[in-house]
Amino acid sequence: DAEITQSPRHKITETGRQVTLACHQTWNHNNMFWYRQDLGHGLRLIHYSYGVHDTNKGEVSDGYSVSRSNTEDLPLTLESAASSQTSVYFCASSYRGSEAFFGQGTRLTVV
Amino acid sequence: GDSVTQMEGPVTLSEEAFLTINCTYTATGYPSLFWYVQYPGEGLQLLLKATKADDKGSNKGFEATYRKETTSFHLEKGSVQVSDSAVYFCALSDRYKLSFGAGTTVTVRA
Numbered sequence: 186d187a188e189i190t191q192s193p194r195h196k197i198t199e200t201g202r203q204v205t206l207a208c209h210q211t212w213n214h215n216n217m218f219w220y221r222q223d224l225g226h227g228l229r230l231i232h233y234s235y236g237v238h239d240t241n242k243g244e245v246s247d248g249y250s251v252s253r254s255n256t257e258d259l260p261l262t263l264e265s266a267a268s269s270q271t272s273v274y275f276c277a278s279s280y281r282g283s284e285a286f287f288g289q290g291t292r293l294t295v296v
Numbered sequence: 297g298d299s300v301t302q303m304e305g306p307v308t309l310s311e312e313a314f315l316t317i318n319c320t321y322t323a324t325g326y327p328s329l330f331w332y333v334q335y336p337g338e339g340l341q342l343l344l345k346a347t348k349a350d351d352k353g354s355n356k357g358f359e360a361t362y363r364k365e366t367t368s369f370h371l372e373k374g375s376v377q378v379s380d381s382a383v384y385f386c387a388l389s390d391r392y393k394l395s396f397g398a399g400t401t402v403t404v405r406a
Binding site: 216218220225226227228230233235275277279281283284285286287288289290 | 328330332338339340341342345385389392393394396397398399
């Protein structure tokens with residue numbers, strides 16, 4: 186069965202370190218997204234991609250970057266982790282305007 | 297830009313009660329509309345969807361109708377169970393990007 190997986194599921198890192206969260210999907214979807222979920226803010230879009238070598242900034246992109254070198258993967262990098270980036274991160278993929286499929290999430294703690 | 301506004305929670309109900317979560321949207325085109333559900337410790341799962349005006353999406357006893365005239369997509373269930381306790385998100389898609397509401401936490405008590 187097709188799926189979307191995130192790794193790691195939990196991560197603790199120190200302020201200032203670079204962190205990369207992985208997202209891999211086997212749906213062969215062109216669209217991939219990264220969201221963060223925080224109490225009181227719902228889901229906020231960080232970055233998204235409509236295909237290989239395409240990346241776009243979402244509403245809360247500062248301090249984050251992504252790259253899309255193939256259809257299956259969209260890793261999210263925190264260049265220099267900050268305590269404000271402690272959150273739960275969700276990756277999703279979709280085909281055009283149809284429903285998105287979500288990963289299980291990565292809980293990141295920056296200490 | 298496109299946006300979704302949904303009823304704020306939290307909502308607490310007794311088992312077998314009627315549930316309604318209001319959702320309205322703003323969009324320039326003709327978006328598809330979705331309800332997602334998130335159970336504790338899990339990612340979001342699609343609950344139901346509607347792709348055009350007057351479509352009714354349904355799943356697991358939940359229903360929502362795409363109302364273009366009122367730009368709404370309210371979620372309803374006639375008799376909730378404890379297992380329906382979750383966070384519910386209304387969302388719209390303009391072909392490429394999903395926009396989410398803030399989420400409504402629903403707790404059902406036995």
